[in-house]
Amino acid sequence: MTTQIMIELIAVLTAARDDSPLVMTIDHGRSLPSGPLESTHRSLQAGVRAWVERQTGHPIGHVEQLYTFADHDRTLAMPQGRMIAISYLALTRSHAGETGWRNWYDYFPWENYKAEEGRTCRALIEHKLQQWVAGMENPATRMRQKQRCASLFAIGNLSAWNDELVLQRYELLYEAGLVVEAGCPLEHAVPGLAMYHDHRRILATGMARLRAKIRYRPVVFELMPEEFTLLQLQRMVESLSGIHIHKQNFRRLIMQQQLIEETGAMEERTGGRPARLFRFCGEVRQARQITGTKVPLALP
Amino acid sequence: MTTQIMIELIAVLTAARDDSPLVMTIDHGRSLPSGPLESTHRSLQAGVRAWVERQTGHPIGHVEQLYTFADHDRTLAMPQGRMIAISYLALTRSHAGETGWRNWYDYFPWENYKAEEGRTCRALIEHKLQQWVAGMENPATRMRQKQRCASLFAIGNLSAWNDELVLQRYELLYEAGLVVEAGCPLEHAVPGLAMYHDHRRILATGMARLRAKIRYRPVVFELMPEEFTLLQLQRMVESLSGIHIHKQNFRRLIMQQQLIEETGAMEERTGGRPARLFRFCGEVRQARQITGTKVPLALP
C-alpha cells in the first residue's frame, strides 16, 4: 500500500551583509540547499539544523517551517513513487567568508521597492503584464486579471505596494509566462535570476514569511550583530522589507517598546555625529516572543 | 537508503453552529479525522479535500496547511520506518445532521475567555500552575516559568489575555504535566477532553491559526451562512476568538471596510428591533484576499 516516498528538506537560509539580505544557494546560485531526510535525524527541524550547520559551520538562530509540497513536477521525476519537499526558513548571523550567499534581489529585483533598480524593473513588468492582459479573450477574466495585476504591483493609485505579497507576485508572473521557470525564453522573461525546480518559489515563500514576521516578532535581531546602532537596525528592516521607513518614527516606535538597551558605548564611524550602540534585551526575549513587536511598516 | 515512510493527512475541520465553533472528530471525539496519502491524490491539498468531502459530503471553502510533524511518538509506532503527519485547517459552512462535530471548548475550556466556564477553569489552572512553579528547585528557572505562566494566562495585571496563544498555553500545560496526554492521571488533569496521539495539539494549532487569521483575512465568512446580520457576524468572531467585542465599534469597523453589502431583506426574529441582512461581497473577495480585513480584536 505504501508507495516509495522520499522526503526532501529545503532551506531558505537567510543572513544579511551591508544592508543586503542574502540567501544561501548551491549550484552557482541555481538551487537552495536541500538534502534528504536521513534516518539519523531525530526530527525534521533537527534534520534541517544538522545539515545547514554542516554546510555553513555556524549555529542557526531561528528555524521555522514554511510549507510542505508534493508537486506534480517533483513526482514526475520519480514516477513510481512520490517526492515530498518540506521547506524551512532559517536565520543566521555570521557568514564570514562563505561562498554561496546571494542577494535576495538578484532573484527578485522588482521586490526591492525602494531601489531605483526595482523601479525600472517594475516599469518593465507593468508593460509586459499589460500585454498579457490585453491578449485575453474573455472580458470578465481580462477585467479580473487586470485588477489582480494592479493590486499586486500597485499599478495606478488605487492600491498601495504591499511588501508581503512576494509569493503572489511571483505566481502572477509565472501564470503570465514571464519567468524562465514557466517555460519562457530568457530574452522574453522579466529580469531576475531563475532557479531549478520550484526553488525560486520557495525563496519567495521565505521572503514573504520573513517580511510578515518582522512586523510582529523580534526576529530581525537574529540577523543583527551583537551591538548595533538604530540606523543599522532601520537599514536592516528596510532592506528586508524593501521599503523606506521614516527615520524619526522608526526610532520612536523601537524605543518605546523596550526591546533594546544601550550598551553605553558609541559607534564613532557613522560619517556624522556618533551614534549610541544598543543590544537586544535578552531578558525580555522570552516575553516578547509572546507579546510581539512593532515596526513602522504600514500595510494599505 | 529510503526508509519506509508513511504520510498521514490530518485535518482540523471547523464549522460553527449557534455561536459555537465546532471541530470534526472521529473515535467518539478522541481523534481528528485523518487518513493516509493515497497514490491517487494529485496533491496534498487534493488529498485532504478528497476525503474530507468523502466524510462530510460537503465542499470545503478554505483549506490551508498547518504544520508537518515527524514526531518521535509517531515514529516509535513504526520502528522500522517513519511516520510523517501533515496537518491542515479546513473551513466549511454546512454540517446539518452529521455526527462527529464537537465544540472547540470541550477540549480547551480555558480558551473560552468570555464565558463563565472559562473563568473558573482558568482559576483552577492558575492554582495548579502555581504549585508546579513552586516545586522548582532552580530559582532562575522558577522565576522564568512563573513569568511564562503569567503572560500566557494573563495572571496578575501586567499582561493581558492574548487569544492567539492557544498552542503555547497547551504546551505549557503539557510541560507542567497537567494534561492527560502528558501522562497525567485524569483526576489531576486540568478540565477538557483529551485526544489520542498529539491530536489535541494539532487542534490547538488550528485554533490559533484561525484566531490569528480572522484578524487580517476575511475567512470568517467561510463559516457564515449566505445572509447574516451584523450581530450574527460579531457572535461568530467572538466565539472563535473567545473574547468579547464592543458592539458599536465592531459595526463601525466592518461597515467602513465595504466587505459586506445589504441584501435589502431584514431579519425579524432578533428578539428586538429587526436587523438588516448582509452578504459578503463576492466582487471584492479576490481583492480582499490581497488587501486584508480588520476586526476590532486588539492585541496587548
Added chain:
DNA sequence: CGGCTTATACTCAATATGAGCATAAATCTT
C-alpha cells in the same frame, strides 16, 4: 570656519481606537 553628514529631540495634524450615550423598533409583561 562653513558645509556636509548623521543623531536625536520635539511638535503637530490626521487617524484610529475604546468606551459610552441616545434613539429606534421590535417583543414580552402585566
Added chain:
DNA sequence: AAGATTTATGCTCATATTGAGTATAAGCCG
C-alpha cells in the same frame, strides 16, 4: 394598552497611534 425589555443603529468624545515635518546637536572634511 402602557411600560419593560431586547436588539439595532447612529453619533459623540477622549485618548492613543501614526505619518510627516522642524529644530538642534555633534561629529567629519576641506
